[in-house]
Amino acid sequence: MSQKEYINPFSQVSEIYAQKLDDASMSGDIVLLEQLVCEIERTLPDVDAASQARLYYSIGTVYSDVAQAKSLSHEKSIRKQLYAFRKSVGIIEDEEYSKEEYGPYVNPFKCLLYTNYGNTLCSCGRNIEAIAQYKKAINIYPLFGMAIGNLGRVYQDYGVMDYDDGHQDYFHYFAYSLLKKAVECKDPNTHKAAKDCFLRAMAVYIPQYVEGFLQKDLEIPQFSYENCEEKMYREWAVENNLFLNTLNDLPVVELCFATDVLQLPDMIVSIDAKPIFHGMFNQIKQEYVYARYQYYLSLQFREEVHYADKETHLINFADFPQYGIRIEQLKSAFKTLYGLFDKIAYFLNSYFELGIHERDVSFNHIWLTGFGAGKNHYEYKNVLNHKENFALASLYWISRDFYDKFEDSPNPRLKRISDVRNALEHKYVKVTNGWFPARVNGEIDDLALYVTEDELSALTLELMHIVREAIICVSLCVHVEEQKNRDQLQNKLIMPMPLMEYDDEWKL
DSSP, X not given: OOGGGOOOOSOHHHHHHHHHHHHHHHHTOHHHHHHHHHHHHHHGGGSOHHHHHHHHHHHHHHHHHHHHHTTOOHHHHHHHHHHHHHHHHHHHTSGGGGSGXXXXXXXXXXHHHHHHHHHHHHHTTOHHHHHHHHHHHHHHOTTOHHHHHHHHHHHHHHHHHOOOHHHHHHHHXXXXXXXXXXXXXXXXXXXXXHXXXXXXXXXXXXXXXXXXXXXXXXXXXXXXXXXXXXXXXXXXXXXXXXXXXXXXXXXXXXXXXXXXXXXXXXXXXXXXXXOHHHHHHHHHHHHHHHHHHHHHHHTOOOSSOOGGGTTOOOOOOTTOBOOSHHHHHHHHHHHHHHHHHHHHHHHHHHHTTOOOOGGGOOTTGGGSSXXXXXXXXXXXXXXXXXXXXXXXXXXXXXXXXXXXXXXXXXXXXXXXXXXXXXXXXXXXXXXXXXXXXXGGSSSSOSSSEEEEHHHHHHHHHHHHHHHHHHHHHHHHHHHHHXXXXXXXXXXXXXXXXXXOOOOGGGOO
């Protein structure tokens, strides 16, 4: 395709507004910034979709400055930024804009969008989701310095967060490598201020650590599996970043990271304490692993009908719904994953001694200070403060994504996940192959919620990533609290109390 055949989908109006916002931001003209944001928001309904994506992105990039000038809270600023970036992502990731003729214009825009969206996610504690955004930018342009450097900074933070000494070394190794690459890159979008920031991040490492480890070749143990079926499963899961293993967030795919090694950190308890938290965490992990495997099985098309499906009498309809063990495995994975949010809430209620009545515990309610109306109202014994624990912050923002409206609507993807979950649990869902879209408008069946298999599969994978992030953050938030407890008891004798590991041979 020649240069003349490329098409810029962004209107001149959106480009002019974007430039005006950049100029006002660089000059520090907050009054003009606020005026431009208001003017752009009035203009949005009148421009085409691609230009809306461009304008939403521009609002997201400058809104922290606007919020500061208007004395808005950090939370309100984050909500606005997340909303704007997600609106932009939702538009520009439409299949229409993946066409080759838009590439030279859309791909650089996506790099900037994913990077700035990742930066906002980092600022509210969602480092794992931010990593995914930086990787998306680097996959488009491997030399994009801003994404490379910011990914390095997140890995550096991850190295501090992860309480496993061996894991810390891995994260710092990749952090240093990526920061160095960003500082040395020739990408013109990586401005000097950013490179100076990346240099300061590199400077925290002492010379002995740099020379003795960070600059040497990294030796990663190589794993192999004789069972081909197991090998395929583990390769699929590690490539999709689905293991409960913080190392599965690194930018390399290695089978030695294809294990669910995540556990709770060392905890300080009384001598007569019961191991209830380890028991709960075991169950949360096991249900996640089961859901992941059920989802994997749902992706495997069979050459013949499963024997459990044979001679099951069912009625066919003109909307051609899909039935069978494989579809039920997909539904089961989805429902199991969603149910883990309330189990996580149950864990947090017990660990932080919130005092929420068992029937009232939910992933939404744990962030309140009390619950119930009138005579049934009661105040919680303790209150979760996500501002004092970075891992709790991630859990907090995941919950807000599901339950709150950001601007005019909740997160549209998570709203759809919630709607599908409610229908699966309490109503009636028909999964179709999508061949007859005109037949799912209620003409055949006005009681069912229709979802195509492709959509349900995509939603389940997205849900699995969110649940994985939440489970990892449960472990990390406990580590933060246990460090506080240890600091308070630093002059007291703490005796070790080892727990026996559950052997694989017992899982028959």
